[in-house]
Amino acid sequence: xxxxxxHPSTLSVQEGDSAVIKCTYSDSASNYFPxxxxxxxxxxxxxIDIRSNVGEKKDQRIAVTLNKTAKHFSLHIxxxxxxxxxxxxxxxxxxxxxxxxxxxxxxxx
Amino acid sequence: xxxxxQHPSWVICKSGTSVKIECRSLDFQATTMFWxxxxxxxxxxLMATSxxxxxxxxxxxxxxxxxxxxxxxxxxxxxxVTSAHPEDSSFYICSVPNDLSSYNEQFFGPxxxxxxx
Numbered sequence: 001x002x003x004x005x006x007h008p009s010t011l012s013v014q015e016g017d018s019a020v021i022k023c024t025y026s027d028s029a030s031n032y033f034p035x036x037x038x039x040x041x042x043x044x045x046x047x048i049d050i051r052s053n054v055g056e057k058k059d060q061r062i063a064v065t066l067n068k069t070a071k072h073f074s075l076h077i078x079x080x081x082x083x084x085x086x087x088x089x090x091x092x093x094x095x096x097x098x099x100x101x102x103x104x105x106x107x108x109x
Numbered sequence: 110x111x112x113x114x115q116h117p118s119w120v121i122c123k124s125g126t127s128v129k130i131e132c133r134s135l136d137f138q139a140t141t142m143f144w145x146x147x148x149x150x151x152x153x154x155l156m157a158t159s160x161x162x163x164x165x166x167x168x169x170x171x172x173x174x175x176x177x178x179x180x181x182x183x184x185x186x187x188x189x190v191t192s193a194h195p196e197d198s199s200f201y202i203c204s205v206p207n208d209l210s211s212y213n214e215q216f217f218g219p220x221x222x223x224x225x226x
Binding site (some may be wrong): 001031032034041042043044046049089093094095096097098099100101102 | 143151152153154155158169200202206213214215217218219220222
């Protein structure tokens with residue numbers, strides 16, 4: 001099955017700085033790579049996703065890059081704000097998804 | 110996207126009892142639903158794939174006789190935790206995949222917090 005590794009497990013950044021989270025996956029058949037933001041006690045919220053036929057996607061302050069050859073993908077958040085503080089999960093798969101372990105992001109005001 | 114609800118949002122039960130959790134797709138016909146479990150400060154782990162009108166498919170290590178899944182209609186899947194024990198205390202989340210496109214997006218329910226005393 002798919003195995004997704006996510007780093008770092010915690011990330012503290014100064015407000016206004018950038019945050020980068022990296023994930024690797026094992027199954028070359030995976031073709032869908034979403035990123036979720038989860039606040040305590042809430043459902044995961046899709047913030048951006050990318051399909052295997054695209055190398056990069058950007059939505060305002062959030063961007064995701066995908067390297068299928070190396071089997072890794074990354075989330076970039078620019079101009080971080082305190083409301084970006086949350087747990088972020090990457091996932092990979094096709095119809096079923098495997099999730100990374102999560103990154104707790106803290107944005108210091 | 111699809112609107113997915115879960116009931117109850119939280120439940121506390123005694124050890125040895127059974128608890129049923131409902132997942133409803135309010136505006137989207139769902140032939141498939143996914144059930145996840147999330148322990149505190151951990152990731153989402155897929156437990157099983159619920160299939161409308163047929164048996165659920167369980168992930169490796171998940172006891173099918175303990176976690177009973179019924180998907181009797183295109184809008185409702187239920188997960189019953191039988192003979193619950195404190196180690197079953199967790200956040201249970203269902204999701205509905207977007208079958209109408211090739212985008213594989215999943216729409217998540219709000220989750221059910223189960224505490225077994």
